[in-house]
Amino acid sequence: MKCLWIFLLLALGGLSVACSDTSEEAVSIFAASSLIEVLPDLLSSYEEESGVGITIVYGGSNHLGAQVKDGAPIDLYLTADIELLDPQIERVDEFIFASNYITLVVPVDSEKNISSVTDLTRADLDIAVCAEEVPCGKAAGELGVVIAADTYEPSVRSVISRLTLGEVDLGVVYATDAISEPRITSVWPENPMCPCVDYHGVSFTSRGSEIAAHLLSEESSEILTQYGFLSP
């Protein structure tokens, strides 16, 4: 019985910690998970100059969008699918700061002779694409071929994992992923082309707008290009 009470006390303690509000001076940002590599680089100089701490939560645009709608207290929202954000939500401003395009990627040691978009219809290949519910899947649907997919993954990250683990022969991911992940390589197209995904920023506070201005600066544009993003 004693154990039970101790357990209950602990559980209550856990609840009270979970309930306590931890909002602080720091700026909070919700960002699409495809920005996970570039964003810390983009924000480091701002953080140094302003001395403000920045908390970033990465996630799928759909989940984050829902949390924003439910009133998550954030300053800035960076999303790959602006349509998933309720247009009724009040905002300070909205801007496009980068674009990405999708590309066909294979594991670097691939011997399957894959070179063009028509290879997406080959039944002899194991192919992973994003589910059409998420931005990268929506864009893949606009490629104009019927993809003989073997799995529709819930995020672009899981498509990349399938490729790096050697579970599939071919995947459709963002150009930036093809650059940042050394174990995969892009086979098509050679030059940037659409279908594209635009990254929108939505600021909800003046702090958020300050960071927005920073994201649109010359310096940020250079960093974005390094990571394979297209500048607007």
Next chain:
Amino acid sequence: MKRFFIVLAAIATVFLILPFIGLFQRAPWSSLGDLLTSTTATEALRVSLIVSFAATVIVFILGTPLAWVLARINFSGRRFIRSLVVLPMVLPPVVGGTALLFALGRGGFIGQWLHAWFDISLPFTTSGAVVAAVFVSLPFYVISMESALITSQDQLHELENVARTLGLPPLSVLYRVTLPQVRPAMVAGLALAWARALGEFGATITFAGNLPGRTQTLPLATFLALESNPEEALALSLILVLVSLSVLLMLRDHWMPSSSNSTKF
């Protein structure tokens, strides 16, 4: 004490039931017919039923001997094996799926030989989804059976001895004497294993992937629908609730403890 417990029990009951009220209250009743007959829903239901029942059959075939060996045969390392066997029950399913991928995936240490020699590749196939479901649900059955075999050990030994003296071969003793004696535990274990297989999400999406009509089960379809079409997600959740509830009701008499010996308040 009694009153205090009744209050806490009421809180627990409300807590368990409340989410379902939310589900029913938000359900898109007017468009439910269309949503439930959509290809996504029917395909997912079909895959879910195939996978969960196939998994239950395999669980029965493999789990019965395992429970029997763990309960009856004394060997060194039995306690260790026993903990290993229940591991998938407490492990996050995603971890289970990842482990399966590294073992049986195309690049896994067994999977690459399966692929090279027999051209068998489990990920992205319905069989792969069944493998994931068996992995997570087997422990539920084994635990239930093993404890039943151990608790009724003395009584079972007597019956088995009688059967053997009457000339029944060992396998018949097992199937005609031992197993019928522990039938309630067997049915309960199978029901639990089936329910766990039906609800399986993490290991399936990690190991078997997500393809409508092949590996997309109801939980996977629900998860993805939630990203774009919450009404559809609600409808799919309703199917899962109804299917699970009806099976539990059908099995109720087999595994719910009988209520005759409870205290009347």
